[in-house]
Amino acid sequence: MKKLMNEPNAVVDEMIEGYAAAYARHVKVLPQNKRAVVCAGGARPGKVGVVIGGGSGHEPAFMGLIGRGFADGAPVGNVFASPPPAPILEVTRAVNGGAGVIYMYGNYAGDCMNFDMAAELAAMEHIRVETVLVTDDVASAPPSQAHRRRGIAGGFLVFKAAGAAAERGYGLEDVVRVARKTNDAIRTMGVALTPCAVPQTGKPSFVLGEDEMEIGLGIHGEPGVERGKLRTADEVADALLERILADMPVESGDRVAVLINGLGSTPQMELFIVYRRVAQRLAELGAHIHRSFVGEYVTSLEMGGCSVSVLKLDDELAELVDDPADTPMYAQHREGKEG
């Protein structure tokens, strides 16, 4: 597959260089580690430091979400690979304002190992670190094993809510509580239509027939739960939503946030067509969609397809999801304030 790149092994470093140059108002790379990206303003005393991260290839996650009201820093791994402990530790030190640090990332073995090691090293420096794993992918384990599920696009809303809580001045325990509550209340189901290729190999990450799709396929190409003929957008939306609702029922009067996430090459047009059906179905159930997000939030390079996430809101989460944010790749204004 064709890529605009120089050396395949340099893509991540060159991406970070370009990103930091383009958005120097928001972010900086730490001089001691070129894979450690943090907010330009540095740590803020008394504020919980919010660290998100994981492999590259999921842009705008994770470093695109650094800024006021969202994350304070992101260690950056190779494509589809966890960052090692060193950049995680450097980011932790840089965003520690004395109120502790929260790590949030998708539940993958490599990430767990590396972030845990960094947390231990941080503890030796008397930095308190708490971890919340994102486990929103319904397809990746049955309900009885929900804690083993992988983290996919729903992480965006877990980070959003916890980032807003930290911005409001919540203490570490409360930021952790918000992150856990959000993760417990969100479910995601994805569908893949076409593969991506990691730069080093240039080979497609999986093979699907010209008329096929796969439901539940992971953001690194992990096997899904159902392969079959591509159906209409409404049928696909129904299939995704039904699996979500079977796992987490939504009832009349429930308030939800909805996220339709493009995996990389799917036109916005198609994402809005999928959103249309999801919104219709939720309205039929009597649910109220409090806020919607349609676009690319957690991608897989140029993979084709999308995911649907539903987050059940209480008053606290509704406010936190609404709170303003100002990051290079995602910004949201405070309601009613000047534009």
Next chain:
Amino acid sequence: MKKLMNEPNAVVDEMIEGYAAAYARHVKVLPQNKRAVVCAGGARPGKVGVVIGGGSGHEPAFMGLIGRGFADGAPVGNVFASPPPAPILEVTRAVNGGAGVIYMYGNYAGDCMNFDMAAELAAMEHIRVETVLVTDDVASAPPSQAHRRRGIAGGFLVFKAAGAAAERGYGLEDVVRVARKTNDAIRTMGVALTPCAVPQTGKPSFVLGEDEMEIGLGIHGEPGVERGKLRTADEVADALLERILADMPVESGDRVAVLINGLGSTPQMELFIVYRRVAQRLAELGAHIHRSFVGEYVTSLEMGGCSVSVLKLDDELAELVDDPADTPMYAQHREGKEG
């Protein structure tokens, strides 16, 4: 090519339905015409109405850019086809706050014909309309015929500057002056790697070999100026920038805005790698990059590739480009204000 859609002929209407449902805080569809999308708050008395538009398939352009500090309304055409006069006229009426209306769109024959007809109809209702065509695509005509050039991604910055001017309360003549000045000071060059397919046919819009790229190919598949083997990202960035600079020299001390626009399926990672090189080259020339935009602004469904735009700024344009904006698909905060 695979698409998440229902009836191919319904994609535009269903997209608009989904979009308006997802972003009802920002936009509404006029009941009298389902292709007329305007800001939720309606016309603002005394403010110049800003209308942008064109065919679908370029999302987030155009309707994704409706909101404070940007456009007031967008008539929506079929995929890669101009909207007819009716939705243009309805949008014009709806955003007219008594201070006149500016039309801005890319220079394509169909758009010119339909927007001009709508402007004549609006004039009969005593609504003053002025038009500024976007002509930023260096590849589409030689310098001596610059007014015949097509409009591509640079339109985003023309709309941004003029939208900010209207938001500041500039009169119609000044908003038009800003739009013309921005268009005169911006140049864009694109490169395509892979085609898109319009939903009605499902056929690729052009054919390129597995190792080929085409420089200057238009956002509807119009022929480019140079087809050849895919080169490294730095070489591609150099080739695009050299054509821009040959047309509009940038000198030491110049202030510029840079826009790297993804055409649809190109990962953000690659856009930042291209940005990195463009920024290096401009720095070597002694230019100062005042603000950068990297992402998808004017797409061509799932086309692969990107474009580079350079806008030369004076004090006025620098301020207008910096002004806050709040639209569903693009938001920008006021510097120094809370997040």
